[in-house]
Structure formats: C-alpha cells, structure tokens
Amino acid sequence: MDKLIGTIKYLIRISENEEILIKKLFKPLQLKSGDYFLEEGQVCRHVGFIEQGLMRYHMNNDGNQKTLYFSKEGGFVCNYQSFLPREPSNTSIQAIEDTALQIISRENLQRLYSEIAEGEKLGRLAIEDVFLSSIQQLKSFYKDSPAARYQLFLQAYPDLAQRIPQYHIASYVGIKPQSLSRIRKKLVAER
C-alpha cells in the first residue's frame, strides 16, 4: 500500500483525508506465479497497481501466445480496451512471478475521480502513460529490426531481462525463441 500512495503522490497532490479515502478504495490481491489477473473473454473490471511482482499481457493466436507488454512493481495493470467500453477482453494479464497488487473496482475508481480533487488528472496521467508507451512500441515495429527491438528492451528494462524467460522476451520482440537465440549469439560474436 505504501508504494501505491507514494506513486500517487508523485503524480498528483492529495490531502490527508484523500489519502485515507484512497486507502479505503483499493483492495489487496495476491497472485501466485501463473495466476491470471484477467483472462481472455472476461471483462476487465479492475485497475491494479503492482506493489511487488511481475505481470505480462498476452494474446492467444491459434495456439501460440503473443506477449504484448510487461509490467512490474510500481506500474498499473488494466486492459483499457476492455475496461473502458466494458467489452470482453481479447488479451490476458498473467502474473509471471508471485505478485502483490492493490486493485480498485470501476465503481471505486469513479469515486476516486469525483471525490479526489485531482482524481481525474490521476486517471488521465495513468492512461496517457500506457498510451504513449504503446505508441512507442508500435513505432518500434515500423522502425526497428527484431535485433534492435531486443537491444532496446535490454536497455529499457535491464532488470527484467533477468526475471523473464527468453521465450517470453522473444514473443514480445515479435519473433520465435529460436530466432532470438540466434540473434543473441550473433550479438555476442559482434562484441
């Protein structure tokens, strides 16, 4: 809960009363590695804040999974594409480490928006963040080779490279594990 409050205070200004309210609006949720926060076909009904742990977003495409995104402690998780229009999600969100979350329901999020002075701003900032980073990633698909995307991933998340198995990273980069293995070999040889 401390990390959540800290992150919120970093984004907006809140009073002591507002802090107390926020603590009431969020509920803790503990997931084991492999558990799902959201499964394909369900409607996403909560926004989560990761206190500790690691999660991945993925789609199923006739059998093989495509990893879209990772999110770790300090980040929010939500499939806005399902949450906003209240439609069944076409992506899943799964813990890939034991993960401690603070989650807020749609109803409580509405309260947060209306009862916290800068609540709307907080919502906007949280969404803008996801928005900008997904556009970044889209651009990378246009600009960068798989090898370059892999290296950018290493630069951006050096810690995650240690925590995430290679076949998930390969999927995130948009290639097969075999190809990533070959790219890695090549990168070592060039260095």
Place this chain on the structure above:
Amino acid sequence: MDKLIGTIKYLIRISENEEILIKKLFKPLQLKSGDYFLEEGQVCRHVGFIEQGLMRYHMNNDGNQKTLYFSKEGGFVCNYQSFLPREPSNTSIQAIEDTALQIISRENLQRLYSEIAEGEKLGRLAIEDVFLSSIQQLKSFYKDSPAARYQLFLQAYPDLAQRIPQYHIASYVGIKPQSLSRIRKKLVAER
C-alpha cells in the same frame, strides 16, 4: 464547421451557447496536398478536425518514410505524443489531398475543457479513440501477416484504398511497395 459540430454532438451534449463558443474556439485551416500540418521536430500545438480531405502520419527513418496512420474527413488529427508533453514531435502529419481543417489551439482547448460542461469528456473520448485504434494496430503486428494486414486495411477503409497511393499503403502495412505488389498479385490469383 458543420461536420465538426455534428461530430461533437454525436459524442457529447452541448447547449446552444456552448455551440457558439465552440465555433469561436476553432479556426479554419486550408492545406494543399503535400502541405504539412505538423513537421518532425516541431511541437504539436493544435488539434485539428478534418472537414474534408485526407492526411497521413509518418516518421522518417534514414531516408525512407514509414506511414503510421491515415485520417480522413470526420476524424481528429494531433500527435498527442508531442502535444501532451509539449515535446518536439518525431512524426509528421501531412495532407495527401487538399484538406480543410478546423483547428483549436492548446489554450482554446483548455477553455473548451473548462467552459463546456462535457468538455473533459469530449477530450477523453477523442483520446480514447486514438488510443484504442493504435493498440489495435499494435496487436495486428503481433498477430497478422503483411498480407492479412493489407486485407484488414481494405476491409476497414475500402474508400481509402482508392485515394491513397499503394506505396503509402505498403508503408502502413510495414512492407516495401514491391512486396505489396506481389502480395496483391497472389491474392488475385487465389481468388
């Protein structure tokens, strides 16, 4: 101006006075085919609404351009990645037909947000729309082959296929014009 008001009324409820205010906040802008609404390196200072015409978003990557997106009459144009944080844009927005816009400055958009009852909601809806469609596109890069992306483009924008040169479509799909030409040939053969 009529199309803009119609689009806004479709998204939110506005009073007659609010309609008058909105008409004051937007200014017309006429672009010739080839003209830029936003050039790389500039800060995006306006949101535009396309009354009539067609625009494309593109990046430069050592010489060759990558087309990220098209927007036509009835749509909004803005590089939020530059507009929101007021940073120099790394993408350009160019008219590829003679295009009539209604544009609103950041200051006037602030007034729209604060002086129109559902102004914030309008802003949120406009951004959500761009947000959801760019995630859609990102997912397509994971799931779909270039041939499939081309066909999805044709389905989604049958009219645009007639208005946009193939080399721009190829770039949007993420391949070279030669490859798109071969894919087209193959699709005809299969049909």
Place this chain on the structure above:
DNA sequence: CGTTCAGTTGACTAAGGTCAATTCCCGTGG
C-alpha cells in the same frame, strides 16, 4: 538417475528486401 522444459543448434523453407529493368498511367507541351 530419469523426467521435464528452456535454450541452442543444424538443415532446410518461406517470405520480404534489394537492385534493376520494364511497363503503365497521366499530365504537359509541342
């Protein structure tokens, strides 16, 4: 020890990229 699964490696295939030549289309000017 044997099982399991991630990761690597090899041989081959498929598909897009590259370079270059050619054709097509369309507008312009003689």
Place this chain on the structure above:
DNA sequence: CCACGGGAATTGACCTTAGTCAACTGAACG
C-alpha cells in the same frame, strides 16, 4: 492529337533473415 517525361507500379533475379522441424544440451527437481 501525339510525343515525351516522370512517377507509380510491376516484374525478375538474387540476397537476407525469420520460420519450421527436429535433434541435442543443460539445468532443475523430484
């Protein structure tokens, strides 16, 4: 009205790179 020029699109030959299939290695764990 026709000839020419220029850019778009197509085509061919070849290259590069990721995918596929399958075998193998290595580490973790019971």
